[in-house]
Amino acid sequence: MKNNDKNIPLVTPGTIILLFLILLGAVMAVYRFAKGLGASTNLSDTFPWGLWIGVDVLSGVALAAGGFTIAAAVYIFNLKKYHPILRPAILTAFLGYMVVIVALLFDLGKPYNIWHPMVMWQPHSVMFEVGWCVMLYSTVLALEFSPAALEKFKMDGLLKIIKVVTIPLVIAGIILSTLHQSSLGSLFLIVPDKLHSIWYTPLLPVMFFVSAVMVGLAMVIFESFISSKTFNRTLELNLLSGLAKAEIFVLLIYFALKIGDLGVRGSLPLVFQGTLEGNMFLLEIGLGVVLPFFLLCIPQVRTSRGGLFIASLMVIIGLILNRTNVSVIGMLKGSNASYFPSWMEFAVTASVIAGGLIAFRIAVKYFDVFPSQEKPIT
Secondary structure (H helix, E strand, O other): OOOOHHHOOOOOHHHHHHHHHHHHHHHHHHHHHHHOHHHHOOOOOOOOOOHHHHHHHHHHHHHOOHHHHHHHHHHHOOOHHHHHHHHHHHHHHHHHHHHHHHHHHHHOOOHHHOOHHHHOOOOOOHHHHHHHHHHHHHHHHHHHHHHHHHHHOOOHHHHHHHHHOHHHHHHHHHHHHHHHHHHHHHHHHHOOOOOOOOOOOOOHHHHHHHHHHHHHHHHHHHHHHHHHHHOOOOOOHHHHHHHHHHHHHHHHHHHHHHHHHHHHHOOHHHHHOOOHHHHHHHHHHHHHHHHHHHHHOOHHHHOOHHHHHHHHHHHHHHHHHHHHHHHHHHHHHHHOOOOOOOHHHHHHHHHHHHHHHHHHHHHHHHOOOOOOOOOOOO
């Protein structure tokens, strides 16, 4: 079948809205860099991390986990049937990391020093490890997606080289993802007196990694659904149903880790005390883990377009709630601070997400993100 992705229009009512959000974010960027964080955000010295870290960075990195998850399934576990959804998963992951990096520039007090970790090594710092892993994995994702560009420009020599090193690249990507997904959780182990006991646990690095795999699968399902609607493509329902079966087990493992950890630490009663922290935890687990678990256990839901979309969206929202709970809600009481994002913080977040969506549409139009014919894996 002929690939009609090149015929999709770049300018639509939806893209006009996205462009408006990008323009608004650009105006806010000028204001933020001219006036500083104090004038453009509700952050403070007492509470320096807010929406841009909790949602844009922590959630963004996790939402991009579908790249290494599907790459591992195809190349390491030899599940070749998932190859048709590999390239869009890699593109989603790459653009997700670009969004994270751009958002981080807004949050840094001196963004022009972002290159310092490359030459000023601090090997005992978790932030140093995260920074290097993000840089290296972004490079790996760019190389994994590069065949789409090399095919377009008929650079067959470089394409052959990339195919030769594909397996090492995938292995490197899995290692780097495992390191920094868990290390983002390790960041909060240094604040035992500030992070609420509901979320503070020595298992936080493990939970961050497992939840990243969990939301990575959901994000692939969600992206496939949105792409089928946006680009008028056939939804690979049989493949997504297979991912949904794997999602059930990951949700169960994550739930067992969370509840078991709370029980062992004696913190489970805190969940039911009616506090902001307890209620937010119940919302996070109920909406993001329990409900999608039971939905996906129903075969009729697991094999339906609407059911898969709703369940995957729940997991994504639950992950964003989790990262926000850890980085914001769970830190407020221990920091003796109050915080709610300013409208400019929301505007910048919407802007960088809009930029990622526009970039995805451009990539689909000019590259074979959804190859019309199955290409060999090796």
